Amino acid sequence: MRSRSEEEDGTAIANRTAYPRGKRVSLIPADHACGLCPVRLQTFCGLLEAEDLARFKYQGSTGRLKPGEPLFHEGDAADLVYNLTAGTLKLYKLLPDGRRQIIGFLLPGDFLGTAPGDHAFSAEAVEPAEYCRFARARFDAFVDTHPEIGRELYLMAVHELAAAREQMVLLGRKTAAERLATFLLGLFDRARARNADWEIVRLPMSRTDIADYLGLTKETVSRSFTAFRTAGMIRLLPADRVELLQRGPLEELASANAG
Structure with missing residues (x-):
């Protein structure tokens, strides 16, 4: 069973992960879909x-x-x-x-x-x-x-495999603070790969969703966010945004138990 609200307009744009590689062309008219x-x-x-x-x-x-x-x-x-x-x-x-x-x-x-x-x-x-x-x-x-395109799909598969291995380490060996630090740095790195304002990222997912991803409880995730904020590593902004203030301490946490 599938439940989707779909808009069938004949437009399609292919996609991949947010790690651009290779030469990109930009020859499409601005009013083209x-x-x-x-x-x-x-x-x-x-x-x-x-x-x-x-x-x-x-x-x-x-x-x-x-x-x-x-x-x-x-x-x-x-x-x-x-x-x-x-x-x-x-x-x-x-x-x-x-x-x-x-x-x-x-x-x-x-x-x-x-x-x-x-x-x-x-x-x-x-x-x-x-x-x-x-x-x-x-x-x-x-x-x-x-x-x-086949080459790009291969690179996607390689990246996904690496991400799956990282998730195994994340859940198997890291502490709560180390898991959250790894998660946040991953979002900041993705924003930087997109040439965006990478020092501020949105967290549209709930604390419960983050907890389910990191193998923690909602309360533990909330306490870790508070600890990072108190330590001056991040700032919590309106509209579900997080600003990176000190990358070094987060990197130290994220790299712990990763070997």
Whole structure:
């Protein structure tokens, strides 16, 4: 079962993680649908010339999600691939005892659905979100004729594997403070990779969501935020924003027990 609020307008923009690599082209008119996409040049579709991008975009469609609305559920057939263009998604698995383990958060510029078969986790909107989607068969056929995209997908897979290994260390060996420091630095580093105002990041996810991701309780996460603020490492700002004040102490915490 899928519950999605979708806007089918024939527009699609391919996406990937927020770690730009390779040469990006910017030959799309400003009034073109892809030219208006705020994350196009951060994704692998930024590698495509205007003609190829025009053909590519008509192979997919766009959709929107309300907060709490699922994009798909664990066990659904993975016959579509997605790229997030706005908002935040959380990925989670339900454990046999009914508890929830959040395994990651997706931000604008992230690509989702590369693994074939059934989805191994659920994806749900943390805040209002927008995405592009493609039928897997059509997407794979396009990639087959564009090796530069295939290379980008390979690099994505390498990054995702490294992230999964880091998460194992995060949950297995680090203290609560070390886990939160690692999480925050990851968000700041992603913002810096996007050439954004990386010293201030948004945290649209709840403290409970962060706790489920880090394997902690909500109360422990709140205490750790307070400790970081009191120590002068971060400043908590309105609108769910966090400002980085001292990177060094956070890096020391994040690197502890990482060997």
